[in-house]
Amino acid sequence: MGSVFRPAANFWASLTLLMMALAVAAFSLSVWLWPHSDDARRVNWAPAQPVPFSHQHHVSGLGIDCRYCHASVEVSSNAGMPPTYACMSCHSQIWTNAALLEPVRNSLKDDRPLVWRRVTDVPDYVYFDHSIHIAKGVGCSSCHGDVASMALTYKAKSLTMQFCLDCHRDPGPRLRPKDKIYDTSWTRDATTPAPELLLAAYGVPQRNLTDCSICHR
């Protein structure tokens, strides 16, 4: 009885096994690495907005404070999006006929809010509260990046659970003095008080910051 397979079958059998092993390895590696990538987390992503609003122009150029538009950031879980009236407090006087601002004028006319697309989002099972972070010395830029330099608003941080936990496990070095909270270009330097001093001054409880129920209810 002759052989069932020709000698070349050995090569193809080994090659198949090797390819299967490689496929498993490549799949595992991609499942592992892909969620870590900026593409998976949409870092640098700037979605199209109804109006191409520039934080760079309004904040750096004109010096408008974050809280002028995001008014509830100090007192509420939600930072708050400005009503059309906030835009119109200036734009009823200047650039009143600009084509770019057409959607804003329509919004006022029809009494329908502008539908901005959310850039910075966390899953619904994360109970993020802006006010407590502001009250305890976490600046806007820690999560939103240097918004004051953004011509179009883009997502600056990965916002993975790892990102949240990096700070919750060691908050001290990320805290800043009260007057720097809304300074989105701030970085820690020699004049910044020591992390321990800031932790003590803000009274940040380090015992339970990584409890599941701190973020997940």
Place this chain on the structure above:
Amino acid sequence: MTLLGTGSAIEASADHRKPRASDPIVFPAQTISSMTSTICAPPLQRNWPLWWKLSLAGALLFVLILAVAIGWLFYAGIGIWGISWPVVWGFAIINYVWWIAIASGGTFISALFYLAEVEWRGALNRIAETITIFAAACAAIYPILHLGRPWLFYWLFPYPNVMGVWPQFRSPLLWDFAAILTYVISSILFWHFGLVPDLATMRDKADAPRTRRFYGALALGFRGSENAWRYYSIGYGLLAAVMAPLVISVHSIVGLDFAGAATLGWHSTQFPPFFVFGALLSGFAMVMLVAVPVRRLLGLEDFITGRHFDILGKLLLTSSLCLSYAYLMEAFTTFYGPDAAAKRLFIDKVAGELAPIYWTTILFNVLAPQAMWRRSVRLNETLVVLISLLVIVGMWCERYVIVVMSLRRTHLPSAWGDYTPTVWDWMTLFGTIGLFIAGLLVAIRLLPTVSMFEMREVILRHARRHR
């Protein structure tokens, strides 16, 4: 004549189809070549009889039901099951423990008894291992379904994820994932490795080129050279040595899944051995339940003899006695200990609303196997099948008692609740039974049901002894 009408040495053996006490391990009329052709004949037969087609069709119907139940579960979520607070573990865990315990018999017979060098295992280990594979596959489905978000099952695996957290290494549930994964993978390897020389025989026996290529590819180029056999037996011994402790560790860890929780009736140090005993009982019962009809249907009476019935019956009885001891200790430690809630729970078990389930467990797992003390019962095919079936059902009831009873009566009477399985629970249970049967039917259709290379050794040894 077998049902398949293969026409071989079997025909001469009509007189010893009934198992007898005087049976040898293999009948001396069988030579190596008659054994090989008897065992190779069924898988190489082109047309299989009606019983096989009908059983497969029936089993596949249940597989379809399983697919529907799982599909709806994925779409609608585990709210379709009967579980709720406080009975948060229901059919999924009961069935999981039941199936993984059934899987134990194969590993025990083929790995532990291989290391112990017992002769009788040669005729049974293939059937037993096949049971292990499909029972473990049925078991492995349940914890995944039970997760609630099954598509995230890989979160159980410790890998550097973007969440910045690791699984809880102190939890038996994580050990369970590792133990089951190891068990399933090594069982499959052990099964295939044990099949390689037989697949090579099938390749050489087959006529049709396609059949030869099928078995040839599965045989991985095994040619039976002296060198190949030397490495083969080393490899087989190593795998057996890995598998034998695994069967103990897997069921111990399943026991720890319960014992690790501070729940009434679970938080007990005897749970790991208790679960190993239960696993062995249902494992041996399933081997009997499958081996008895397969022996008749495929004409294996010369290889699975009265001697095997006798041994399996004794093993069933022994494991039943071990399990009875665990039941007794459960009662003893409850009343020896100080916990009033534990005593109340135990009384609820034996005299409460669900007491019939508890007493069914005792009747089927403790009392029914006692009939095996009599040799005439051990050799009676009908009774053996009946007792094995009772044990399999009894073991399911035992898991129902363990899982549901403890959860519905917690320490706080204000948190007491109830559990009623839904139609989806039952569909999943019967669906996995269909999957198991379908798997076995396909396996006996395609593969040699008895390990031929091991039978050759047995036959040679017997021939030498009788010369």
